[in-house]
Amino acid sequence: MKKFLVILILVAVLGGVTPIIAQQNTQTTNNESEYYYVNVPLEKIYPYRKGYVVAYRKGVNQLARAYLPVEWFTEAAGKGELIYMNSGTSWPYLAVYYKNGEFSHVRLYVRKDRGHSTWGNVPLSVNIDDRFENADDLKLEF
Known part of the structure; x- marks a missing residue:
């Protein structure tokens, strides 16, 4: 039960971080010079x-x-x-x-x-x- 709870918390935390990282990457790409x-x-x-x-x-x-x-x-x-x-x-x-x-x-x-x-x-x-x-x-x- 404890393992399931730890895995659930990790998935929730990592799931929330991934969109932020993806958003930062697209902002970096848009700032590149021509x-x-x-x-x-x-x-x-x-x-x-x-x-x-x-x-x-x-x-x-x-x-x-x-x-x-x-x-x-x-x-x-x-x-x-x-x-x-x-x-x-x-x-x-x-x-x-x-x-x-x-x-x-x-x-x-x-x-x-x-x-x-x-x-x-x-x-x-x-x-x-x-x-x-x-x-x-x-x-x-x-």
Whole structure:
């Protein structure tokens, strides 16, 4: 009889807790952001008259480049934000944000000191203007 009473109390208590737990789980799911991001450590950042060229690792021994138009960083509510980091152990990186699976915007974290080894120069004789034209999307290669 005592066992039956203990089991009955446990069932009553657990039966009352289960709906509360289920309700908490649905609330957590509804609070999830529609954004997600990818952080990409950068090997080099090349300022160019039309924007920034960023070089990053693709695989083990290969580099890929992404072209970020200057308009992304200068327009109000543009697609880019340039963030200067002070000296320290942080390495420059690119944070690419996606909203519902579509490219949304980027944050380019660079060292404030242009003498840092991650800053480079595009030679004046090189013309890569076409890489920045009509750029509305950013596709990374891995």
